[in-house]
Amino acid sequence: MTTTSPASGTDKSDGAMIDHDRLKDPSGIRRILIAVMMVLGSVAGVLVTAASAATALKLTGLPDAGNLTTYGIPVVTVVGQISAAIGFGCAMFAAFFVPPQRSGILDAGGFRAIRWAYAAMLTWAVCGLMLVPLTISNQSGHSLGETLKPDNLMNAYGQVAEARYWLWTAIFAIAAAIVARLALAWGWTFVVLALAFLSLMPSALAGHSSSGGSHDIATNSLIIHIVAAAAWLGGLLAVLAYAFGDGRWRTLALRRYSRVAFWCLFAVGISGVINALVRMPIGELFTTTYGLIVLGKLAAFVLAGVIGGLHRAVTLRELEETDEPRKSLFVRFAAVEALVFAVAFGFGAGLSRTPPPVLSTADVTPMELKIGYNVDGAPTLARLAFDWRFDLIFGTAAIIAAVVYLRGVYRLRKRGDAWPIGRTIAWIAGCLGLLIATSSGMGRYSPALFSSHMMSHMMLSMLVPVLMVLGGPVTLALRAIPPAGRGNPDGPREWILAGLHSKYSRIITHPLIAVTVFVGSFYVLYLGGLFVAVVENHSAHLLMNLHFLLSGYLFYWIVIGIDPAPRQLSHVGKLGIVLGALPFHAFFGVALMMTTGIIAEQYYKGLQLPFALDLAADQKVGGGIAWATGEFPLVLVMLALLIQWRRQDDKVARRFDRREERDEDAELEAYNKMLREMKDARD
Incomplete structure (x- = not known):
């Protein structure tokens, strides 16, 4: 006030x-x-x-x-x-x-x-x-x-x-x-x-x-x-x-x-x-x-x-x-x-x-007018792998994210601090996945084919966030960026901490909100009719890619995140969130395959692709991709959870052993004494 x-x-x-x-x-x-x-x-x-x-x-x-x-x-x-x-x-x-x-x-x-x-x-x-x-x-x-x-x-x-x-x-x-x-x-x-x-x-x-x-x-x-x-x-x-x-x-x-x-x-x-x-x-x-x-x-x-x-x-x-x-x-x-x-x-x-001087659209195909470029033919493994078209927004973001992360690792190593190589590999793999999903042949065909769009979508929401979360970028930033110091104005490190401890972070990291945004957006976008309304807009494609990436990162941050989070969940709770959310994702893929109507049919027909395409079959392939691709991230998530759970148990055990060494097994002696007293009482 x-x-x-x-x-x-x-x-x-x-x-x-x-x-x-x-x-x-x-x-x-x-x-x-x-x-x-x-x-x-x-x-x-x-x-x-x-x-x-x-x-x-x-x-x-x-x-x-x-x-x-x-x-x-x-x-x-x-x-x-x-x-x-x-x-x-x-x-x-x-x-x-x-x-x-x-x-x-x-x-x-x-x-x-x-x-x-x-x-x-x-x-x-x-x-x-x-x-x-x-x-x-x-x-x-x-x-x-x-x-x-x-x-x-x-x-x-x-x-x-x-x-x-x-x-x-x-x-x-x-x-x-x-x-x-x-x-x-x-x-x-x-x-x-x-x-x-x-x-x-x-x-x-x-x-x-x-x-x-x-x-x-x-x-x-x-x-x-x-x-x-x-x-x-x-x-x-x-x-x-x-x-x-x-x-x-x-x-x-x-x-x-x-x-x-x-x-x-x-x-x-x-x-x-x-x-x-x-x-x-x-x-x-x-x-x-x-x-x-x-x-x-x-x-x-x-x-x-x-x-x-x-x-x-x-x-x-x-x-x-x-x-x-x-x-x-x-x-x-x-x-x-x-x-x-x-x-x-x-x-x-x-x-x-x-x-x-080249604004005339006389020689521009309907596909160019809608998505900005032509695709040369039906998608093949070679075209998906090698027919690249660099995405200036997300491709550049992937490169910058990788360079900034490596610079932080270099700063730690330079001053003699260790940083796990596994986290670096995970982050770089995530950046590479972002680059491939948006700039490779997969990203090139994404606006033209529903199946390619779904393949890119799954990478951005299910695979890339898992790898990036396991990279621990916030932890790296907090260790690599020097603190402002007493009496000095706040800097980037203090801004990060302020964001982590803000009430808005606690709101968006609530499991119910994170799961709803992550899973619910699939149903609203594709089965709720929103995709049909926005598919022709370039800005909508950018926003969809950003939403896929951020919603996936938020979900996996609270589940397997290495970085500090506003909410601390038990490993049992995290496992429950994963097992409760991913079946809804699998059901979405099945529902998509069973859908009889063609999603955004007029848009895909208007592209006038230079090759024959069965839109219904392509949509079923997209639904199959959505159903099947949830399995691999699930394996990664479960593996990460088990490793983190075991490491936490090891830390607790080592902490208990150190305390017992300091107390000369006082807790064990007290327990044995209690057992002896109980035995004497029965006798």
């Missing part, structure tokens, strides 16, 4: 206070910089749009919707995207860059950042709502005034997918703004961050990247591109404002942001290049309007990265060596980089209005 004391100008919550005088921005630099960024970005977007407007109308064959629509879209898009980046970056700043108070309440800097996130996400929501009629006007060729008529707007809304994406953007942004406005405790910053992240997703799923061939790669690369750019720019502005406010942890905030910005630079650059090359041949970069805009945007991001890297190196040095660093240092550190960023955002907004 929060109360306000007008006299003191502070908020009080459970004994913690926030000084509102420290929440005031001591200068107008932040507001001026943001305003200049939006103007500069809008100008860049308008100029790029003007250069490509005639080409866009010619390629799309649509009538001109008028200047208000043509130039309103890039302006509103730039203002909205910069606002979204600020909101996302400020939430990230409050969550990770500065510590909260010991009570868990945000300190002045974190509270100020989360309030800026509220204003920024509210602006992003307004821009999203404005882009709904603007997008309809652009894609219909009618003027904005004509589009805004209620009947026209309602009729066209259901026919323009991009308009629906912008409405979802506004919904997520409004939710993020509401939570940010009410947030006072540090834990709520993660909710704001998650909602801000979701508000960025619809724009990644719309536009050129979601249509035509290779749209799976284009969309995945755009997701990485947008999130990395938002973290880079938003974090920059949040750190700049904190430095101007003489924040207590400004050196720490700048150091943490520098690490994030370093990786964001790589993510933005690589994902941008991949996205551009998917949309056009490399030879047309210098000969087409679209290619020149891509080069301009890439140059702006590279320039921002170089300037930011040089300035941060100088700034960190002066912060560490000077008690009172110059305020002009922070202007030089961030202003130029932020302005170059704004130009890059303007180029991006203009680029979304410019059709790429």
